[in-house]
Structure formats: structure tokens, C-alpha cells
Amino acid sequence: AQTVTQSQPEMSVQEAETVTLSCTYDTSESDYYLFWYKQPPSRQMILVIRQEAYKQQNATENRFSVNFQKAAKSFSLKISDSQLGDAAMYFCACIFNFGNEKLTFGTGTRLTIIP
Amino acid sequence: DGGITQSPKYLFRKEGQNVTLSCEQNLNHDAMYWYRQDPGQGLRLIYYSQIVNDFQKGDIAEGYSVSREKKESFPLTVTSAQKNPTAFYLCASSPSGAASTEAFFGQGTRLTVV
Numbered sequence: 001a002q003t004v005t006q007s008q009p010e011m012s013v014q015e016a017e018t019v020t021l022s023c024t025y026d027t028s029e030s031d032y033y034l035f036w037y038k039q040p041p042s043r044q045m046i047l048v049i050r051q052e053a054y055k056q057q058n059a060t061e062n063r064f065s066v067n068f069q070k071a072a073k074s075f076s077l078k079i080s081d082s083q084l085g086d087a088a089m090y091f092c093a094c095i096f097n098f099g100n101e102k103l104t105f106g107t108g109t110r111l112t113i114i115p
Numbered sequence: 116d117g118g119i120t121q122s123p124k125y126l127f128r129k130e131g132q133n134v135t136l137s138c139e140q141n142l143n144h145d146a147m148y149w150y151r152q153d154p155g156q157g158l159r160l161i162y163y164s165q166i167v168n169d170f171q172k173g174d175i176a177e178g179y180s181v182s183r184e185k186k187e188s189f190p191l192t193v194t195s196a197q198k199n200p201t202a203f204y205l206c207a208s209s210p211s212g213a214a215s216t217e218a219f220f221g222q223g224t225r226l227t228v229v
Contacts, residue, residue, distance in 0.1 A: 009155070035217070045205065045220035091157060100165060101146055101209055102173070103218060107157040 002027045002096040006106035013082045014114050020067075021077045021109045023092030029053075032096050034068070034075045035103070039089040048090070051075065079111075087113045117142050121206050121221035127229050128193070128200065136191045136224045138206035145211035147189035148218070151175060152203040161204075164189055165211050193226065201228045 004025045013019035025034070036048040051059045051068050058066050063080045079086055092106040119140045128134045140147065146165045150158040160173030164183040178197025183189055189208075193200045203225050209218040 006157075043203065043223050045207075045218075047217040050217065093158075100163065100171070101211065101218075102148070102160055102163060103158075103207075105150075105157040105159075107155060 002029075002094070002104055004092055004094050004104050004106040006092055006109050008109045009107070010110045010112070012112040012114055013079075015082055015084060017082055018078060018080045019082055019111065021079075021090050021092075021111065023075045023077070023106055025073050025075065025092075025094050027073070027094070027096050029096050031098075032094055034066075035093045035095075036064070036066070036075075036077045037091045037093060037105075038086075039091065039108075040085075040087070045091075049077065082113050084113050084115065087111060119206060119208055119219055119221040121204075121224050123224060124222065126224055126226045128226060130228055131195045133192055133194050134200075134226065136193070136204055136206075136226070138189045138191065138221060139187055140189075140206075140208045140219070141187060142208055142219060143186070144208035144219070145186070146209045147183070148207045148209075149173075149179075149181065149189070149191045150205045150207065152205060152223075158205065161191065200226055202226060 032053045034051045038046045038048050049061045049064050065078045067076045089108045091108045093103045122137045148163040149161040152158050159175050162181040164170035180192045205223045206221040207218040
């Protein structure tokens, strides 16, 4: 079975500090896409960052970066200089099969920013 | 503005009734998806469609039905056979055959059975 696991239901971080959210996945595919989505209180899903499995270089988007460890099947999200607007649910997701582009989601991590 | 529109935002249903959730997109995307979100369970795929007049079951299709008569529209019907329909429902779309492209989501419909 192809699964995505987020083992941290809740995390908190002081404003301006750095936090890392964990994600592991299981698949026998060699090529796939990984995503982190943010869901703020408005419940609008917003793409934070994406990573192609065939690329060794970790993706970066401003204050957001990933640590992609393909052999370990790990895809963690690092948020630097945390801001109050970063407070949200964060979902790790994967497209394992390119034929249908279905997203498989983890159960989410609720991130709280402490002023 | 291009995007996905879900309506209504809140929906109340009596037990035993069918109800239809609307999802419309003007992004010219071929693929559309319905997800269900429950606390602590993330998003689970109900149905998806990659082309007009074709759709496939997702992981939790029982008690739901869909249609895809137009490219822009992918309505979801929650039938009386769905044992626990109270949940938050999200519709999404993406270009078909473009796995690296982000999926765009609607703002969701909160369904409550009363």
C-alpha cells in the first residue's frame, strides 16, 4: 500500500524561530512527486512547496525548505523565521502514480506560533 | 478570476435524504477530485475524474455518487447510504497528465446531518 505518515499531530514554535515538520511515506515506485500543503483557519488549501523524487536537490521557497531523503522515504518541511501567519494545519501529500495524479495525504500537523 | 467554486459553504441534511454538493472550475483543468476531511484523518479521496463522462472510485466511494457531464462541473451526491456523512468536503482540480503541477482546491462545504 502507498501511504503517507505524519507522526506529529501538533507542533508549536516561538515566533522568529525555526520548526521542522516530519513526513514519511511508503511506495515501491521510483518516481513520484511530494508536496506540502497548508490549510489555515479559512480551510483553503494552499501549496507550500513541491519536490520531484528524481531530483536530489532539496526544494526551497523563501522561508520554506524540505529535507528529502529518498532512501529513508522521508520528506520533512522546515519553516525558518516563523511568522504568526504560518499558523495552520500542514499536510504532506504524494502523487505516487502519474497516470491519474491522485494525491495521497497524511493526517496533518497543526502548527501553533507562539508570539 | 480563475478558480474553483464550491457551494454551498454550509449544508444541513436530514437523515435519509440525498444531498448534492456543487463544484465548478474555470481553470480549463481536465482532472477533478472530491476529498473528504475528518478530524485526525487528513483528506481521503472519494471520487475523481480525468475526463468528461468518465470517473473512478477513490478510497471511500461507498455512499457517494458523481457525474461529469461538463468539463467545468463535478457535482458530488451524498446518498442516504452514506452512514456517517457529517464532514468537510473539498473539491480540487488539476491539469491531466501533469503530476508536478499543484492541485487547486475550492473553499469546501461543511455538511452536517441533523
